[in-house]
Amino acid sequence: MQADLRVERELLAVGSEHLLWCLLELVAPPARPCGQRRPISVALVLDRSGSMAGRKLAVMRACARFLVERLAPADRLAIVTYDDEVELRVPLSRVEEHRGMLLAAIERIHAGGSTNLAGGYLKGLEALSHAPAGSVRRVLVCSDGLANVDATTPGASLGAAERAFRTHGITTSTIGLGPDFDEDLLTALADAGGGTAHLAESPDDAPAIFGSEFAELVSVVAEDVQVGIRPEPPVSTVEVLTDVPAVPVEGGTLVRLGAVFGEERRRLVFGLRVPVLRVVGPRRIAEVVIRAVEPFPSEERIPVVVNLVPPEEAVGPASDPTVRDEVLILSAARAGERARALADAGDLEGARRALEEAALMLERAAPGSPRAQELLEHAEFWSARAYALAEGAYDALERKRLVYRSREARLGGRRTREP
Template identity: 40%
Template sequence: MRILLIAAALFILGIVFLMAGQPRKGARATIADPEQPSDIDTSKLINWSVKPGNAWYLRGANDAIYLYVQVQSGEIKQQKPRTPLNVSLVLDRSGSMRGDKIRYAREAAKFLVNQLNSEDYLSIVNYDDDVEVTSPSQLIKNKEYLRKSIDKIMDRGSTNLSGGMLEGYTQVKSTKKEGYVNRVLLLTDGLANTGVTAPEDLRKIVEKKYTDEGIALSTFGLGADYNEDLLTMLAETGRANYYFIDSPDKIPALFASELKGLLSVVAQNALVQIDLPAGVKCEKVYGYPHEIKDGKVQIRFNDIYAKDEKAILLKLTASPAINEMLAFNCRLKYTDAETVKEVSLEKGVLVKPTGSASLYKEGEDKQVQEMLALFESAEEFDKLMADVDEGRYEGAKAEAAISMQKLELRAASYDSEKLREQHARMKTYVKSIDSVRTMQDSDRKIYQKSNKAVNYEVKKQKRN
């Protein structure tokens, strides 16, 4: 008994000392000195790093310079009030949704209702040729009424995707408040064939809603007949998530996955900004949409969940006339979801000129080179699948052979498990191309969507 009492006392003393060393609740830092440890905010939930693909660049070579930004969040250890939600659920009720599809969609909608509380706003929109508001945006008060309203949604008509989506945005905007997670959830099983149908026009709508009103969009594609490239593009432009649902019975589980993230938001309005030195241009950004203005590259990725990860790779080029050290000032900005305070963290990254090829080779950062190989291979995989969509089977196999050989060499060079896994995925897919040619149309569409969804997760570096 005495030993147990002593152990308990030591345990309590340990907790006291640990608590004494913890930062004050709500404390935040804005750090501008690149020599300071600026990659962690004082809440210990958000970690970030910026590193170049090489510590050097070759004078006059006009070779690409890469910057890799990684943002990671930790797990919320203690119980805290979660960020309230302002969500619009937009359901396709076109004729093709009949049977199990509409039944499971209703189940997913009721699951969403059951998980929300009295501080959350929810609206439910359904659409075919017409758009109807099943329940306007309001605080969750009468769940039984909402569930009964959902049960009345029946399949019929065509697919006015744009009309349903726009009504979802309207509903969220009507109750938009600071500190809320504002999100439209769009589920469809078909092609947009009424209202606005052109992909570029739809993309512009989603981009404007995000940049002007701060409302994000997640898309859920069900079955074989929807346009997966469109829904992926809309989700990326809307800074949220894309889900492929191959079977109606998986609808509730994927809605649960989306809701799990929404219920664990630790940061909002998150963006990375890179100040480019004079003479340096941004050629490409892998991972997320970006904007370039006044020598600054901005990448907005909206909400950060607990145990989340964001990976961004910038491809830059410097004018051959430049022969000086390049200094990149990098910022991570976001709103802390608990305190609703703005956080700004800064880092400096230096890349030096050299005429030595051997020094340039020694300066390579293996992790950044690994991520470059992964992003490039994901783009090549997308092109491969697009060729198969168009029936260019032999050309696809020839291009894939070149991509896979390059990927295999890089996987060995960097001893990368990620690259080996990507190589294995591509190899399996290429082996299946001949059988894809003879598949029934619906089976081929499902197979393509499934592979594209996996490759989308590779590009987004999603953690399971």
């Protein structure tokens, strides 16, 4: 895996305290050819509640057939459906011997009653407990409505997702369909399970989502990617700005990025507090340690080095534009989260101002930036959301757009997807 570490400023003035933003960019190698990839084990958890009747369920069945038809003979698939009851339609089975049975089970799925999402998800995890070691394991959950059966304890599902990810490398991806599902629950489930959260505004968006999930599964090149941030005392870690699981450990902070896919680009921004230092010259202030299973263990160590100079020499560009732009994108995403919270509380004007300020910040940074187009695309999105709020258009779908776009940007990579 290719790793590039940049610091916001390489020249730091002695005699002053500094907050230094650092950007670690990881680029995964190309995926292995199809015949050399690891086998896949997937639990497909499908909503068949009454609201799925008609086109929604027809499209979901077609997407499930797509998955069955493209899995290799050595891959495995389980099918779980849920309404007010949970049913394991097909236990985890090798596609080579059971492709016909899997396709027949999909055709027998019909709309039913309420939505026991938690029960369906836990049954999917249980099905993957029989997956062979060494396979790429994922639960893919589809839902179009609010969980209204056994919905009082979402923490149980989130805890199970986190444990499955941490202990067994089982990832969880979610697909929310239409305007009525619980976006907070589905994004939290993907967060806990180290997977992708997808927003399908209409059934027509679902096939592309299934296609992207399949493409990811067949191109996993590294699993359980971890980044250790180890400041050299008296330097300390302030925060990890990218919204990924980060926990304090002895000697620093441990960040878990999960699986990465062929040629995927992931960015991680973290801040270091550099106290007043008096000695001029190069100084190592931290070390970044990257570990992954590819599927064999690997490790890379990168020193974080700055040059301490007299104050009059600490001049030049205020910051590395690559680091600055990523910090701005993440800051705008956090503004999107604040705007969502304000709008939820009824303060549409405050939410609108937060989004307009974020868009303006990005627009001002775009001229001359190597990521100018990306900055302007983010600015255009936040500006459009601000305009919608100005028109009083804060409905269920508009809220979902805020939640999903904010999450996508905060994660430093394409881990949340809209159509």
